[in-house]
Amino acid sequence: MHIQVVHFSAPSFVVIWDNGAQARFPAIFLRDNDPSDLHAATQERTSDLAQIDLTIAPANYQASAEQLQIQWPDKTVPSLYSSIWLYQHRLGQRRADAADIPRIYWGSAFIDQLPRFRAADCQTSTQTLYTFLQALKRYGLVIINELADDPKAGFAFGDLIGFKRETNFGRWFEVMSKPDPNNLAYTALALPLHIDLTNQELVPGYQFLHCYRNQAQGGDSIFADAFQVCTDLREQEPAVFAILLNTIIPSRFHDQDYDIRHRHPLIRLNDKGELQEFLLNAHLADIPDMEEDSMLAFYQAYQWLMRRLRDPKYMIQLKLNAGEMVVFDNRRVLHGRTAFNPNTGQRQLLGYYIDRGEVDSRIRKLAESS
Amino acid sequence: MHIQVVHFSAPSFVVIWDNGAQARFPAIFLRDNDPSDLHAATQERTSDLAQIDLTIAPANYQASAEQLQIQWPDKTVPSLYSSIWLYQHRLGQRRADAADIPRIYWGSAFIDQLPRFRAADCQTSTQTLYTFLQALKRYGLVIINELADDPKAGFAFGDLIGFKRETNFGRWFEVMSKPDPNNLAYTALALPLHIDLTNQELVPGYQFLHCYRNQAQGGDSIFADAFQVCTDLREQEPAVFAILLNTIIPSRFHDQDYDIRHRHPLIRLNDKGELQEFLLNAHLADIPDMEEDSMLAFYQAYQWLMRRLRDPKYMIQLKLNAGEMVVFDNRRVLHGRTAFNPNTGQRQLLGYYIDRGEVDSRIRKLAESS
Incomplete structure (x- = not known):
């Protein structure tokens, strides 16, 4: 990838590379x-x-195969722009980002392909950690297994990725049947599919x-990919999707301590029109x-969605064993559980959150070093 | 506030109160x-x-001054809706919220009215704490003074409000001149007005x-209310505002450890079209x-904004004394500092964040108890 030709024609530079690619760069963009x-x-x-003339033009410039050198009228030392830098920053396209991993949506058949990683492998191999995080972004649901027989083993695992997101439930929460619950998760009731903390x-x-x-009877975990549900909804019932x-x-x-409220739509898209988050609880x-x-009209759309979410074709169900940890995109993958009988044995889980920004950051840093 | 008349005319109930107010409630809304x-x-x-018939109608109903009692066909026990509950949930209007405090925007004259509270008063009086938080929402900038001579005194103060927001800089950060800084805040350079962690x-x-x-020479703190700047911009230069x-x-x-990226516009409005956040860094x-x-066109608008932000009519400047803590809305109020000379004395600050959700929650709980 070498520069072949550069010329300046106010207000922009035109760069042509030896692979035939061509791009325009306003002078103010290069100066800034x-x-x-x-x-x-x-x-x-x-x-x-604030100090730069928006109509700035080069005092002079020269290009080699490797770089463009520009003498700006307001600087003493010439500025250098490598051929690669220019190519990577062609306007109108996002810079390559290792965290931009295309998602693969799934339905009930996903149960046979659920990605599983041994905790120790993620801890000892950055390549395995990277593969795990890529799978997490792709499918939104992964299982880590063979964790040490220690209630804190899953919590410590998170340090491989980044800091935890604290909430009003603390930096972690324990899911078990409790007296005086402040949340339905702390009962033995069935929990229908939901997103946490909407x-x-x-x-x-x-x-x-x-x-x-x-060791309790019941208490199977259930999951569904809301992005698959929404994709079908968008195609089949665009009016419902729009509502x-x-x-x-x-x-x-x-x-007793908190009263935390927010207002949002159930579905949000990103600036490319892709599914960004799903927030049903x-x-x-x-x-x-x-x-x-x-x-x-809202109630009709909302009920339609709730009923559709229970279609078995979207849902997977499994029983987590001691030593297993599910990791999932809480703004994409719905989770829930069947009821359990607290008199038949203990059922204890320890949960926490890590935000998307930290997961993406870790993916970028692992990509740099791999 | 008493109910005068209720009648059901599918699909809605109509309620008339003795103050003349009148409202309609779809039956499905009351059932849900x-x-x-x-x-x-x-x-x-x-x-x-998902189990409720959207066209549900009451089996029967009766109203008293105090409440509406409805027998739903799918429930055994009649449901009760108090006159107050119905009045508070009239459709098309948001429920009253103690955290909905109208903002007052400000310019340079604000320096003479800057709200100040003694730390001990906030710690011993929930009414003072409530008044402080109301001022914080109203103006976006408040000073807490007479903190104990202890680097951790300001950090402990935050426990009055809620848990801290952890970031890649930790649960708190120290602002002082450091070798090998990973952030310009850790130098002695001037910091132009900015929002943290955009x-x-x-x-x-x-x-x-x-x-x-x-004790250092220089290092004055500077602040500006971006919502005042944006309000003027919206009125005077709507095309720039729109860009x-x-x-x-x-x-x-x-x-070394993180690569955290996000994409957003510089100005965001809420669903009422009001200024929600300003994100310039x-x-x-x-x-x-x-x-x-x-x-x-973007560069023109952006430069216009940056120059406007330096207009002295928007800015206040003050020197923080040891024992003082500034508290400000980091998504509204820009902060910065003048350069200081690290050879003339120590300048040390300890900072942390608490998110809007926790501040609003604390306001609601204080309102309940006051």
Whole structure:
């Protein structure tokens, strides 16, 4: 990848590479993003756009196969832009990102292909850790197995990735039947498929749920890929999809210490129009407050969605064994459990969250070193 | 506030109160939000919309001044809706929320009215704590003074409100001149006005910055209310405002351990069209990647904004004394500092974040008890 030709025709440079690629770069873009204006130690931008003439033009410039050198009128030392840097920063396309891993959506047949990794392998091999995180982004659901027989083993595993996301339940939570529960998870009741903490401004990204005791009858774990459900919905019932995308509903959790509320639609897209998050939690749904004339249509769409989510073709069911930890995208994959009988044995899980930003960051750093 | 008349005319109930107010409630809304369907201990919703007939109608109903009693065909016990509950949940309006505190935007004259509270008063009086948090939401900037002469005194103060938001810098960060800084805050350089951690998916809500040593020359703190700047911008230059609202730009922080990136516009509105957050950090701005044909217009708008932010009419400047802590809305109020001379004395601050959700939750709980 070498530069073949560069010419400046105000306001932009045109660069042509030897593979035939061609791109235009406004002079102000190159001046503002001069690689030498990054702080040497912090890599933070130190130039000040407020001081730069937006119609800036080069005093002179010259190109070699490897780089473009520009003498800016307001700088003493020429600025250097490598052929690779220019190619990577062609306008109108996002820079390559190791964390941009295409998702593969799934239904009930996924139970036979569920990715599983040994905890020790992730701990001793950064390549295995990287493969695990890629699978997590791709499928949104992975099992880590052979964790040490220690309630804290799953929690310690998270340190391989990043810091935990604290919530009003603390830096971790224990799922077991408790007296005076402040959350339905702390009962022995069945938990229908849901997303955790939809009442938060930022709903936690990934959930890690480590099963360290499971001798009770019942208590199977259930999962469904909401992005598969939404993809089918978008195709088959675009009007329903549009209602769920555009109706903002309130969610709320409250107990003795907290009263945490947020308002959001059930489905959110990213700026490319792709599914970004799915935020259904019937238990934390607060009383809706849309206008009466949009309410019946919302209830129809919402019930349609809830019924569709129970279609067995979307769901997988499995019993977690002691020493297994499920890791899943809490803004994509719904989780729940069947009821269990607390008199037949202990069922104890320890859970925590790590947000999407930290998972993506770890993927980028592992990609750099692999 | 008493009920005067209720009648059902499918699909809705009409309620008229003795103050003349009138409201309509679809039957499905009342059935789905039956107060007796909240779990007694957790206050979570236990009804299952998927099982309810959307065209449900009452088997019978009767109203008194105090409540509406409905016998639903699919329930054995009549459901009760108090007059107050119905009035509070009239459709198309949000439920009253103690955390909905109107903001007052400010410019340079604010320096003479900056709200200040003694730390001990907030610690001993929940009413003072409540008043402090209301001022924080209203103005976005408050000073807590007379903190104990202890680097951890400001950190401990945060426990009055809620748990801290951890970031890649930890649960707290120390601002002082360091060798090998991974952030410009850890140098003695001037820091122009900015928002912290714009490279995060959720930019931290409130920043607490406790000054426990300040003997250096220079190092004045500077602040500006970006919502005042944006309000003026929206009125005076709607086209510039629209560009900043609609252009998504990438931000990035990277060091040895992390590479955290996010993409967002500089200004975001809430679902009522009000200013929700302002996310400018020139240092963390990554290389923009919009199409060439929208780039020059973006640079014009961005430079216009950056220059406007330096207008002295928006800025306040003050020197923090040891024992003072500034608390500010990090998604509204820009902060920075003038350069200081690390050879003239120590300048040490300890900072941390608490998110908007926890601040709002504390306000709601304080309102309940006051």
